[in-house]
Amino acid sequence: MALNLNVFHLFSKFKVLVLVTLFLMVLWTTFSYFVDSRQEISKAKSVMEVFRKVTSLVDSQEETKTKSIANVLVVKSLGPCPALSPYLRGASKLTFKPSVTLEEVQKENPQVAEGRYHPTECSALQHVAILIPHRNREKHLLYLLEHLHPFLQRQQLDYGIYVIHQAGNTKFNRAKLLNVGYLEALKEANWDCFIFHDVDLVPENDFNIYMCDTQPKHLVVGRNNTGYRLRYRGYFGGVTALTRDQFSKVNGFSNNYWGWGGEDDDLRIRVEMQKMKVVRPSADVARYTMIFHNRDHGNEENQERMKLLRQVSKTWKTDGLNSCSYKLLSVEHNPLYINITVDFSVQPKVS
DSSP states (O other): HHHHHHHHHHHHHHHHHOOOOHHHHHHHHHHHHHHHHHHHHHHHEEEEEHHHHHHHHHHHHHHHHHHHHHHHHHHHHOOBBSSSSTOOOOOOOOOOTTTTHHHHHHOTTTOTTTTTEEOSSSBBBBEEEEEEESSOOOHHHHHHHHHHHHHHHHHTOOEOOOOEEEEESSSSOOHHHHHHHHHHHHHHHHSSSEEEEOTTTTEBTSSSSSOOOSOEOOOOSGGGGGSSSOSSTTOOSSSEEEEEHHHHHSSSSOOOOSBBBBBBHHHHHHHHHOOOOOOOOTTTEEEEEOOHHHHHOOOOOOOTHHHHHHTHHHHHTTTGGGOOOOOEEEEOOOOOOOEEEOOOOOOOOOO
């Protein structure tokens, strides 16, 4: 009887132990289930986040690609400008208001920035640098800028205006200033065409196109103070147009013409020596108004010019772009033009 009681107690304890073990197993299983579920949810959230980021990246790339394609289409749709602009007006009667200011001219040319302009409706046929030698002619420069900017814009040109100012008291050297303008302008842009332009000559007819030709071009056939006739046979002064290749082929202008006269005839001789021919627009189109002025102090007639002209065939290879020395004082990008100031402190003697 006592044995049976002991077995009963032992069996009861074993049952309790089994129940407790089962309870703990159920508890552990439940706990593991909840932990695994949370991890799975976390994993699912991570996967969703990655998917969202990938989708966003793809969308962004597609948007960028779409914008790029749109930009390319816009650029491609910007065709070349016509050979003859639809904005040309022909001959104009020029007037010069003494009261005009630089600010007024600036306001009339809102699309000009730092002396540069390009048409927005088409791609210009040539990139043209206008080079203007200058000293003590502020009013003339203002009159020229007032008329030249709208004139060039009507021709749908991509252009820049460079004013090359000679500082100091040495005699004026127009030709050397133009060499400097050419060299400095090429540091800023890859210009196709160069217009060498006197500050006191204003074009009257916008059919006188400021682009270069297959041959060096002389744009001033006539002007008001010569009865609109060519000054003399072979005249190549005032306003001329040469491509980069044409100008480098003749080694630019001579640097040795100090004072007034001779340098334009020297350039013509260089052109002819290279078997090139001067071309001109028709006389009824290539007309200019010359702004009256007295001879400047420091720009007296060059008494050595005839001697220099006789030596061109011997000197042109060593006197020009390849020997143009100067002290560059400043390059200023003003709203309507780029101002290049140089000093020619030493004036060599003609041997």
